[in-house]
Amino acid sequence: MESSKHKHYHVHDFDSRQFLENYFSDKSDMVFGDDTLKFVIDNLKQIFSEGHINGDILIDLSIGSFIHHLYSACEFFKNIIVLKVNNRCIMELKRWVDERTGAFYWGHTSTLLQEKEVNSDHFEDKEGHLRSAIQHVVKYDLDKENMTDPLVLPPADCVISDCLLDAISKDQDDYIRYLRKFSRLLKPGGHLIIIGCLDTTYFTVGKDKFHVFTFDEDFVRKALVGEGFIIDYCNVKKRTAVSDLIDYKAIMIIAAHKEK
Template identity: 50%
Template sequence: MGTTFFTPNFQTSPVLQGPKTAYTKPKTREGQAMGNFLIDLSIGSFIHHLYSASNFFKEMVVLKSNEKCIMELSRWLHDRTGAYDWKHASTVVAELEDKRDQHQNIEMRLKSSIRQVLKCNFEQENITSPVELPLADCVVSGLLLDNICKNEDEYMKNLEKIIQLLKPGGQLLLFSSIDKSYMIVSGERFHSFKYSENFVKNAFDKLGLIIDYCAVQRRRSMNECNDYKAIMFTAAHKGE
């Protein structure tokens, strides 16, 4: 049976500004994501994008390339002292799901879905080695490739490694920052691989991904923390 994936509704304004993320009310498209197992490969220790996914995917594995991100996410997952409080995010999701008094249940729903938080290494052919994961029904990747790739060749190579995590017919949901060349975190400036919307579409096509849906939200306000021009969401499936 097909499930539902959430995509940003680019016609709405942010309903909440988190410390680093704007949340917008999602819209749904039926019959796109199928199965029970999801792998997340996203920047930092963010988990807000997985709250809605936990409605449909009962088993998730979160992959992180940074030990500090693993530590921070493990603190939250196991309710340890000093964990970041994601209540603002679960509250928004509760409102969007018409469950305004159930944000704690939504928090627990996501925590029960996350089975493992693992280290990944894109220098390896199998990025989860020595762990062998089952192939996923869906892989979500948010802004990670922007920050681990230096050029087009690295982007293509790393995207291909992400695709290898998918079952035939499985779906990739990719969030991309368009025309971003840097980001500043805690006063330190980090390089970002700068690319266009067409580059992403062409990369998917070259690697055999079939695009099901694509949307772009242009930047509405500026700050000195980064210089992206737009956020792009692309949903595509792997050939059978």
């Protein structure tokens, strides 16, 4: 299938539950655990534990409806606002937030973070703590100047974006345009954390292949600097998973702050 014929996450129907089952579940045949789960959880714990990134409001702009990337963040922010581009992802996330029957199971990710906790008793209600911190789940429209119009969001101390820029950008100009739009959600001096898959062309959900913009670490660094960010942290992990569901070469986490 040619890349131009791949579906687009923010345009076409997207099976949010199948996406979670493929890339984030605790099933024995889910081979991405070291990359999508452990690497992300470990690095975000390190980033937030340094104490530089904290405040009142964190905005999450990520693909799908996963939550494990927010575990550490909820210790340092009073309110988390989650933005989603489609209704299925909103419904999937709200099912977990509201503890409804049939919600996706995230206990295996809680265990991964618990292994890092000195006081495991403190960790017992990590999922409950995160549920309490998620104050709003809001639908957005990438084509609008104010993505959440008519709702005007308060300026955020931090924006975290996991693989969304990868999925919605057609090319380099698109990536930079969306990066600029996301950065407008920040307060002066605010922090941006980006998680992305490097050298990727597609990912698979069910029978559908979805487009991914292909980029490398150097491109992201230059894009951030070009938008006035100072890079504080970057880590890249080479792929370990063996699967043809997605063709990424590595996964990257980069944290930066906006110059005042």
